[in-house]
Amino acid sequence: MLLEKDAETILMMKDEDILDQAESFAHLLHNSSEFQAFLNAQQAMGRDSDAQRAIRDFQQMQQKAQQARFFGGLKPDEMDRLRYLQKTVLETPAVKKFVQAQEQLVGFFQELAGIISETIEMDYSAACAPAGGCC
Amino acid sequence: MSNFNQNGDVRKGASEFAQILRSSRKISAFIEAQEKLNGDAEAKNIIDRFQTMQQLRATGSLRGQDYTEMVQVQQQLQRNPVIRDFIQTQQNAADFLQTVNMTISQILGIDFGATAGKGAGSC
Numbered sequence: 001m002l003l004e005k006d007a008e009t010i011l012m013m014k015d016e017d018i019l020d021q022a023e024s025f026a027h028l029l030h031n032s033s034e035f036q037a038f039l040n041a042q043q044a045m046g047r048d049s050d051a052q053r054a055i056r057d058f059q060q061m062q063q064k065a066q067q068a069r070f071f072g073g074l075k076p077d078e079m080d081r082l083r084y085l086q087k088t089v090l091e092t093p094a095v096k097k098f099v100q101a102q103e104q105l106v107g108f109f110q111e112l113a114g115i116i117s118e119t120i121e122m123d124y125s126a127a128c129a130p131a132g133g134c135c
Numbered sequence: 136m137s138n139f140n141q142n143g144d145v146r147k148g149a150s151e152f153a154q155i156l157r158s159s160r161k162i163s164a165f166i167e168a169q170e171k172l173n174g175d176a177e178a179k180n181i182i183d184r185f186q187t188m189q190q191l192r193a194t195g196s197l198r199g200q201d202y203t204e205m206v207q208v209q210q211q212l213q214r215n216p217v218i219r220d221f222i223q224t225q226q227n228a229a230d231f232l233q234t235v236n237m238t239i240s241q242i243l244g245i246d247f248g249a250t251a252g253k254g255a256g257s258c
Binding site for chain 2: 013015018019021022023024025026027028029030032034035105106109110111112113115116118119120121122124125126127128129
């Protein structure tokens with residue numbers, strides 16, 4: 001809980017001071033177990049040769065599919081191969097762990113953004129997206 | 136300088152950081168303008184009429200005289216000081232939140248706001 005004295009201090013805060021507080025909040029987020037789990041899973045996936053091979057094979061097939069769009073699309077057996085490679089990526093243990101950690105992080109960030117949105121009476125995620133979009 | 140909990144309780148930290156944001160000039164100006172808008176019958180009536188017109192337009196139900204009313208409502212919307220103040224303070228608050236989010240996201244290496252918005256079906 002903020003003390004009354006702190007609240008008075010906040011009222012006099014300049015935007016730069018609030019950005020300092022945003023930095024402190026970001027470090028708190030960075031040190032959280034949810035974010036560390038996400039980083040660890042991301043690094044483990046980057047080091048895992050099976051995962052990297054599966055991702056590379058899938059991306060190469062995706063590129064082929066994009067190029068093929070101009071010539072009537074992939075043949076049925078190539079489409080089957082694309083689906084197979086996608087399934088292989090998602091079933092690779094390191095990728096599965098990464099996807100799981102990412103989903104948990106999304107849920108965690110949603111909860112935190114919800115806390116912020118409720119207090120500032122404005123949807124944080126929607127408001128902080130440039131030009132009203134999100135990605 | 137830090138005004139909020141940093142003992143590892145991230146939810147408590149988010150709550151305290153949210154209070155800091157709420158007390159900032161730009162967010163508090165927005166909340167004040169929003170409260171004024173909610174308490175202003177004339178402004179709310181203009182917005183209701185505008186939204187009705189938008190719905191009619193979206194469903195292709197606008198008729199000849201509706202277009203004239205739509206233009207009138209748009210003009211009232213642009214002229215009404217309470218609505219103008221609300222829109223302006225909302226934009227200022229959103230601009231500020233974008234800067235705040237950029238600051239957080241640079242440290243994390245991923246976009247905090249966009250990641251939090253993923254479940255909303257936006258990306």
